[in-house]
Amino acid sequence: MALLAPDEAWRRIARRLRPLPEETAGRPAAAGRVLARDLAATVDVPAEDVSAMDGYAVSGDVQAGERRPVAGTVAAGDPPGFELVPPAVVRIMTGAPVPRGADRVIPVEATDGGREDAVFHAGTPPGEHVRRRGEILERGDPLLPAGSRLTPGALALLATHGYASLPVHRAPSVAVLTTGDEVVPPEAVPAPGQLRDSNTEFLLAAGATLGLRFESLGIAPDRAAALRPLVERGLRSDVLLLCGGVSMGEFDLVEGVLADLGCEAVFDAVAVQPGKPLVFAAHPGGLVFGLPGNPASVMVSFWLFVRPALRRLMGIEDSWWGSAVAGTLAAPLPAAGSRDRFLPAALEPREGRLLVTPFPPKGSHDLAAYAQGTGLVRVRAGAGAAEVGAECEVLVLVA
Secondary structure (H helix, E strand, O other): OOOEOHHHHHHHHHOOOOOOOEEEEEOHHHOOOEEOOOEEOOOOEOOOOEEOOOEEEEOOOOOOOOEEEEEEEEOOOOOOOOEOOOOOEEEEOOOOEOOEOOOEEEEHHHEOOOOOEEEEOOOOOOOOOEEOOOOOEOOOOEEEOOOOEOOHHHHHHHHHOOOOEEEEEOOOOEEEEEEOOOEEOOOOOOOOOOEEOOHHHHHHHHHHHOOOOOEEEEEEOOOHHHHHHHHHHHOOOOEEEEEOOOOOOOOOOHHHHHHHOOOEEEEOOEOEEOOOOOEEEEEOOEEEEEEOOOHHHHHHHHHHHHHHHHHHHHOOOOOOOOOOEEEEEOOOEOOOOOOEEEEEEEEEEEOOEEEEEEOOOOOOOOHHHHHOOOEEEEEOOOOOOEOOOOEEEEEEOOO
16 A cells, blocks of 8 residues: 555544444543533522622612611521511622522621621622522523533533433443564563563553553464454454554564454555554454554554544544644754654743753664653654754643
């Protein structure tokens, strides 16, 4: 297949992406999820006319120096229905229902604070310091539209309207399978020629940052007969992430196994560095990303393409480079060749600017450089080196 520009690779991925069907989640468990349906207000907010201040509920104009009798006290949580008979006033607390007959609230700091009689230092206009019933929302008003991310603030809002369970898009199930005879688990001591598996560790942690729990299928040897049943198991998930075995070598078996299992190959190479040999395939039950085996390539492929694809399945609008922001270089940025180059970088907000310090890696095996990055800075194909103070574009990886 042809080497695709990253924009075209993303377009081909995005055509296969739809938010997953609706399911019901309890409110506490729905944090970070996305609403699948519009929700409406269930109550008026406020539910009654209430006081916005501690002070006195009064009727009519009050002159500076005027003294009035205090007929009682209304606190937050008291039932509505207290009736004010002028010229008396009523002591009232913030959030308490405004008595019938009162048309304004005078803050306590504008009085002498008296309990039996109150002397007023100043008056207030009609309606002042009164929150009217339904002024924020009336029952039946739109509350949150479908597609809303359930942030802590959104969940607090839904709690005030009594929503205990919520219609959300189902979270995608994701399986992770690493391949390679040379790869051993992290807890093993590698023999000569072997290396510990860091890719699975990265992907499981990266999934957790999305609120997803990826399933690890372990490490498959470079034999089609051993690889096939593990891939078959992974295809039961909405998304299968394979690490390694996607280049052109004799033991790169992933594409052949996927084809044998009925997967449609969409592309197998993208013009990015690192991460060129990226496989994307589809089948009736889901999607497959075949990531390169080198750790930096896995990271960059995930951040650029897998992460936004998973977010789309969750119902969150995203694209491969659409959430990138502008930054200012705090260290030089090397040139790029014929492919877009992506380097790890440290990000530091300072005085309204985002300072970007790139860590040029020694290659796609340089996990140490990419492990330091909180951002991914882009050098477009053919661009020359850039000096300190130049503008750059960067994808934020860690909030």
